[in-house]
Amino acid sequence: MKNVDKKKKNFSFTLIAVVIGFMIAIQFRTVKEPEVRDTRDTWQLRDDILKENELQLKLIREVQSHEAKIAQYETELKHSKEQVLRDTLEELKVEAGLTEVTGYGIILSIEPVMEDLLIGKTVSNVSPDLLKRLVNELNMYEASHIAIDNQRLINTTVIRDINNETKIDGHSIKKLPFEILVIAEDAKGAEKLYNRMQVSKSADEFFVDNLRVKVIKPEGRITIPAYQNSIRIRDMKPVDPEKGGNS
Amino acid sequence: MWLPVLGLIIGVILGLFTDIKVSEEYANYLSIAVLAGLDTLFGGIRAQLQNIYDEKVFVSGFFFNIVLAASLAFLGVHLGVDLYLAAVFAFGVRLFQNIAVIRRILLTKWTVNKEKTEKN
Numbered sequence: 001m002k003n004v005d006k007k008k009k010n011f012s013f014t015l016i017a018v019v020i021g022f023m024i025a026i027q028f029r030t031v032k033e034p035e036v037r038d039t040r041d042t043w044q045l046r047d048d049i050l051k052e053n054e055l056q057l058k059l060i061r062e063v064q065s066h067e068a069k070i071a072q073y074e075t076e077l078k079h080s081k082e083q084v085l086r087d088t089l090e091e092l093k094v095e096a097g098l099t100e101v102t103g104y105g106i107i108l109s110i111e112p113v114m115e116d117l118l119i120g121k122t123v124s125n126v127s128p129d130l131l132k133r134l135v136n137e138l139n140m141y142e143a144s145h146i147a148i149d150n151q152r153l154i155n156t157t158v159i160r161d162i163n164n165e166t167k168i169d170g171h172s173i174k175k176l177p178f179e180i181l182v183i184a185e186d187a188k189g190a191e192k193l194y195n196r197m198q199v200s201k202s203a204d205e206f207f208v209d210n211l212r213v214k215v216i217k218p219e220g221r222i223t224i225p226a227y228q229n230s231i232r233i234r235d236m237k238p239v240d241p242e243k244g245g246n247s
Numbered sequence: 248m249w250l251p252v253l254g255l256i257i258g259v260i261l262g263l264f265t266d267i268k269v270s271e272e273y274a275n276y277l278s279i280a281v282l283a284g285l286d287t288l289f290g291g292i293r294a295q296l297q298n299i300y301d302e303k304v305f306v307s308g309f310f311f312n313i314v315l316a317a318s319l320a321f322l323g324v325h326l327g328v329d330l331y332l333a334a335v336f337a338f339g340v341r342l343f344q345n346i347a348v349i350r351r352i353l354l355t356k357w358t359v360n361k362e363k364t365e366k367n
Binding site: 015020030 | 250260271278
């Protein structure tokens with residue numbers, strides 16, 4: 001009986017001892033973050049500083065060499081044929097109308113004549129002939145980039161009538177009013193274009209079709225979107241270097 | 248007698264090997280709890296040596312002291328008075344007393360044993 005009692009006593013004692021030990025260990029870990037003491041003397045510190053300085057020097061040299069390499073690559077890239085080709089391609093893309101263009105220009109707003117609407121006349125679509133004439137006139141006055149109803153005009157653009165709908169490269173103009181964005185060479189060119197369009201003949205011709213052309217000169221630059229469709233070239237082939245190119 | 252010591256060592260090792268850390272705010276509570284635990288442990292040893300050991304008193308004392316000390320510290324934090332110092336003081340004094348009693352008992356036991364062997 002006494003033996004059993006002692007065993008039980010010992011067991012509970014041990015259990016509580018384990019708990020206390022656990023608590024002490026945790027408290028120790030919490031309070032005493034093992035701190036590493038710096039026990040180096042002056043000379044050791046000097047040595048260490050020297051070492052670090054050397055490392056720094058090495059790193060700086062590495063950075064310098066990398067920078068020199070970058071500069072070298074850049075100059076090589078500038079003078080390389082590839083860059084020339086890339087530049088040319090970019091220029092051609094701008095010229096062909098495959099990029100967004102921002103610049104000074106004017107906005108032509110084509111809208112139905114309100115007075116005629118009151119009388120009861122219906123305003124039909126704007127005819128493709130009129131648009132073509134207007135575009136020609138704009139080109140004559142040195143417009144660089146044109147977009148009709150946000151559809152960019154390029155060299156191969158066709159404006160035509162399909163089933164009584166005026167289409168510009170597949171984009172049909174159904175709603176009135178719409179806008180024609182025109183970008184000129186520069187701010188001066190835009191001014192000139194504006195003045196010329198004020199007294200344009202095609203505006204009168206639009207009026208015959210019950211449409212009014214309003215010429216607006218925006219304050220800042222305007223942006224013309226890029227041509228969205230792909231350009232199809234049917235009748236052009238690359239020159240065969242074997243046969244041609246001897247000249 | 249060696250079993251509780253082994254338990255203490257096992258507990259310390261367990262605590263060092265598990266990656267448990269108490270955040271700074273609760274370190275106070277834990278320190279008080281540790282003190283209470285130590286007090287109970289030494290009280291238990293003393294009681295055993297004096298042959299007045301009662302398991303119920305021991306186990307209940309352990310938990311009750313810890314809870315009491317922790318709640319005193321908690322109250323102190325919220326009242327803005329360092330009440331946990333009272334617990335530290337009380338447990339410290341008791342710890343010293345207990346250890347002194349244990350020492351005296353062991354000393355008398357040792358002298359008695361020595362006398363016995365000399366007589367023989």
